[in-house]
Each structure stands twice: as structure tokens, then as C-alpha cells.
Amino acid sequence: MIRNKYGVRIYTMPDSEVILIKQTVRRPGSPRYVIDTLKDGTHRERHVDIDDSASIADAVRASLKGKLS
Numbered sequence: 345m346i347r348n349k350y351g352v353r354i355y356t357m358p359d360s361e362v363i364l365i366k367q368t369v370r371r372p373g374s375p376r377y378v379i380d381t382l383k384d385g386t387h388r389e390r391h392v393d394i395d396d397s398a399s400i401a402d403a404v405r406a407s408l409k410g411k412l413s
Contacts, residue, residue: 346372352407353379361394365403366410380410386410 351368364376367376367388382386390403390412 348372348410349377350380350408350410351377352404354404356394357391362391363394365390365392365400365402365407365412367407367410369410380412 349370351370353366353368355364355366357364367380369380370377382388388407391392392399392403403412405413
């Protein structure tokens with residue numbers, strides 16, 4: 345069984361102490377990762393305080409496993 349591969353993109357929010365973590369996906373047969381999108385069109389993402397190391401690590405781990413909500 346061929347499975348999706350997951351990754352993560354991290355962005356700083358302008359004029360904020362928050363970072364945006366987005367889950368990416370590379371589907372079988374595709375050469376690139378794209379933002380993982382839910383059926384309603386929203387992205388799998390999480391906003392996290394830039395100084396909250398534990399929450400950042402949790403969000404990155406969840407993204408790499410394909411489980412970011």
C-alpha cells in the first residue's frame with residue numbers, strides 16, 4: 345500500500361508573537377508537497393505562541409505524522 349508522506353511549513357505572523365504551523369502532504373505520484381486541505385477548504389494548521397517550545401514540538405510532530413487538526 346502506497347501512503348501519503350507528510351511534512352510541515354512554519355511561518356511567522358506579521359507583528360505578532362505567534363507562528364503558524366501548516367501540515368503538508370505529498371500524495372503518491374506527486375513530486376511535491378502541498379498544504380494539506382480539509383474537505384471544507386480549510387488548511388490543517390495550528391497557531392502557536394513563538395515561545396511555547398512544547399506546543400511547537402507537538403504541532404510539528406503531529407504534522408509529520410499527518411495528524412494535525
